[in-house]
Structures are given as C-alpha cells and as structure tokens.
Amino acid sequence: MKERVIALGFFDGVHLGHGALLRRTAEEAARRGCTPAVFTFDRPPKEVVTGVPCPLINSPEDRRDLIRRLYGIGDVLMVPFDQEMMTTPWDDYIVRILVGRYHAVHLVAGHDHRFGHKNQGTPELLAQKCAELGLGCDIIPKVEVAGITVSSTYIRRLVELGQIGRANRFLGHPHTLTGTVRHGRGIGSSRLFPTANLIIPPHVLVPSHGVYATRATLEDGSCYAAVTNVGTRPTVHNGSDITVEACLLDFQGDLYGKTLRVEFYEHLRQEIRFDSLGALRAQIQADADATRAYFADGIPACSAGAL
Ligand SMILES: Cc1cc2nc3c(=O)[nH]c(=O)nc-3n(C[C@H](O)[C@H](O)[C@H](O)COP(=O)(O)O)c2cc1C
Numbered sequence: 001m002k003e004r005v006i007a008l009g010f011f012d013g014v015h016l017g018h019g020a021l022l023r024r025t026a027e028e029a030a031r032r033g034c035t036p037a038v039f040t041f042d043r044p045p046k047e048v049v050t051g052v053p054c055p056l057i058n059s060p061e062d063r064r065d066l067i068r069r070l071y072g073i074g075d076v077l078m079v080p081f082d083q084e085m086m087t088t089p090w091d092d093y094i095v096r097i098l099v100g101r102y103h104a105v106h107l108v109a110g111h112d113h114r115f116g117h118k119n120q121g122t123p124e125l126l127a128q129k130c131a132e133l134g135l136g137c138d139i140i141p142k143v144e145v146a147g148i149t150v151s152s153t154y155i156r157r158l159v160e161l162g163q164i165g166r167a168n169r170f171l172g173h174p175h176t177l178t179g180t181v182r183h184g185r186g187i188g189s190s191r192l193f194p195t196a197n198l199i200i201p202p203h204v205l206v207p208s209h210g211v212y213a214t215r216a217t218l219e220d221g222s223c224y225a226a227v228t229n230v231g232t233r234p235t236v237h238n239g240s241d242i243t244v245e246a247c248l249l250d251f252q253g254d255l256y257g258k259t260l261r262v263e264f265y266e267h268l269r270q271e272i273r274f275d276s277l278g279a280l281r282a283q284i285q286a287d288a289d290a291t292r293a294y295f296a297d298g299i300p301a302c303s304a305g306a307l
C-alpha cells in the first residue's frame, strides 16, 4: 500500500504560500519514507458552488506540472469536484476519502483552509481529527510578501492588470501559459516576423493586452528569449478574439501542432493600433531589442527535461 503525506488545497498559480505547504509535504514524506502528494480538484470548488465563473492562473496541466517541477511532487491527485464531493461532510472527507481511498498518514494544509460540505471543515477541526486518528498534521502559517498575504485571488488580479513583474514576486516563479501552436493567418511570417500562435487553454486568464518579455520552452526542453503579444492585433484585425503570439528570438523552425510553454517576465508596452504595417514592424523590432536587453545576462536556465 502506497502511504502518502498529502497537501490539501486548490493550488492555482502554485504561489509562494502553496510552496510553504509543498516543501513541508516533501520534507515530511522523505522523513517517513512515503510518497509526497497533493489532493486537489479539476475545477475550482468556489465556481461549482456559486455558479460564478472563475478564470484561473493556470490550466490543470500547468498546475500539475508546476507542482512537480518546482517542488518535486509528482503525485498530484486531481479529482472531479462534483455533486458527491461537494456534499461530502468534512470528517467523511478525511476518513473515507483521504485516509480510506488515498492512504494518507499525514496531512498538510494552510492557516485558512476550508473543506467539506458547506466549508464546515477548518484547520482546527482538521488538526483535532488527525490527532484522533493517529495521523500527522501540519497547519502552515500564512505567507506574506511585503505585508500582503499571498493568495491566488490577489495574483489573478495582478495578471489581469498586466502587472506581471509583481505577480511573479508573489508566485515565486514566472507566470506560465502552456498551449499548442496553431496556424495564424500568415501575415506575420510573410510581412512581419514569424510568430507562434498559442491555442489558449479553456478557462485560463491571459495577461492584460500588451507586449511582454517572455521565455519560450519547446517540447525538447530547449529555451529561447521571446517577445510575446497578447491582444486583438488592431492594426491588422477588426475582431475581438484574443491571441497570444510569441516571436522566438534566434529560432527558426516549424512549431505548428507542437506544445509551447511561455513564461512571462516583464510587461514592455500596451498593444496599440499602428497606421501601417511598416510602423508595426519597426515597433516589433524595438520590442525584440528590449527583450534582448531584458535577458542581457542570459535567459534563466531551463529546468531539465522535455515538456
Ligand atoms: C512582439 C509583437 C508585438 C505586437 N504588437 C502589436 C501591436 O501593438 N498592435 C497590433 O495591432 N498588433 C501587434 N502585433 C500582432 C501583429 O499584428 C501580428 O503578429 C500579425 O498580424 C500576424 O498575425 P498572424 O500570425 O495572424 O498572421 C504584435 C506581434 C508581436 C509578435
């Protein structure tokens, strides 16, 4: 039987507060010689309960991948948050699901973690129940940056505002968007610069419209500095559909149909409408130069391994 130390929560963004739980989980699992794990849901419980859509910082795939890459926890139990889960009483959730089904021997949660039907489970009840059942338990105190509690809600707002540098300080890593490269309309490659257009995963927040210094990682794990536009491309397009297009610097090759990870480092400027393609082209060249200057000391090392 695979015994687990399990961290509890949704973990959107995999921010520095989450990091405190995940580090503790990995440490306790190593001490006990069992598996570190995360128990989370495929969609945000708040959205299912209230019916109000909550676009997320990360797709489920990126959330899973960040937990593994940054904190070394590969066992991410991502279960459907359905009617049955929603109405499971808090103690049943611990006894029947976490212990019975997933063999928890130690649970790790944050200072404000709520769980179970009607959010009736609290950190205090969790600690009490664990003591009763002979399980280990850690309640992690809140993590703050510059006096502000780190939370997914706060970081979502920063991403929406395009305040990527600040969002990254709370995340502890660059904001990440991974998608598949689709065909654009070919204007870029024929008359401007070749760009990789990402299919934006459903339900994910894109940063506010503008141009960003980014790092692009290809399926084979190789990394490039890239200048990325998020927006509606008002110079060449009248519609409102949003694209995320990355122009990889010093890269030549075909990326169509491939997976591409784009990490956002800095907001460079707003997206605007130019009077001519020539003016847009000159500006994109300047954006590429600004991106090279941003990464003048070298692009941060890629984490080992393919996507
Ligand atoms: C770094 C960069 C900056 C861009 N900035 C703008 C902009 O400010 N205004 C705009 O209308 N389009 C902007 N674009 C989008 C171009 O219009 C777009 O790449 C071009 O229309 C190609 O589209 P296609 O791939 O659909 O052919 C930018 C693209 C890149 C890569």
Ligand SMILES: Nc1ncnc2c1ncn2[C@@H]1O[C@H](COP(=O)(O)OP(=O)(O)OP(=O)(O)O)[C@@H](O)[C@H]1O
Pocket (backbone or CB within 6 Å): 008, 009, 010, 011, 012, 016, 017, 018, 020, 021, 108, 109, 110, 111, 112, 113, 140, 141, 142, 143, 144, 149, 150, 151, 152, 153, 154
């Ligand atoms: N700043 C923090 N310090 C310590 N623990 C945290 C912090 N933020 C979240 N946690 C804990 O991490 C786990 C996952 O958090 P979760 O994703 O549910 O919350 P969150 O980041 O506060 O999100 P939201 O803003 O959507 O409520 C929970 O156990 C939570 O209590």
